[in-house]
Amino acid sequence: MTVTKETLIGDILDHDIETAEYFFEIGMHCLGCPASRGESIADACAVHGTDADELVAKINAHLAKKA
Numbered sequence: 001m002t003v004t005k006e007t008l009i010g011d012i013l014d015h016d017i018e019t020a021e022y023f024f025e026i027g028m029h030c031l032g033c034p035a036s037r038g039e040s041i042a043d044a045c046a047v048h049g050t051d052a053d054e055l056v057a058k059i060n061a062h063l064a065k066k067a
């Protein structure tokens with residue numbers, strides 16, 4: 001899986017639950033909320049005032065290590 005800013009958070013978590021730590025690091029503690037699972041990384045980062053490109057890079061690096 002390759003993550004982009006348009007990838008849905010729920011799809012990422014379904015692929016690898018360990019990615020939750022990267023969302024928690026930037027203050028996204030609402031991962032259990034059904035609405036958050038339908039948000040893209042871009043949308044969630046905009047709401048939380050964080051850099052979507054940085055989060056995408058961290059998640060893709062994590063997933064690459066597991067491939």
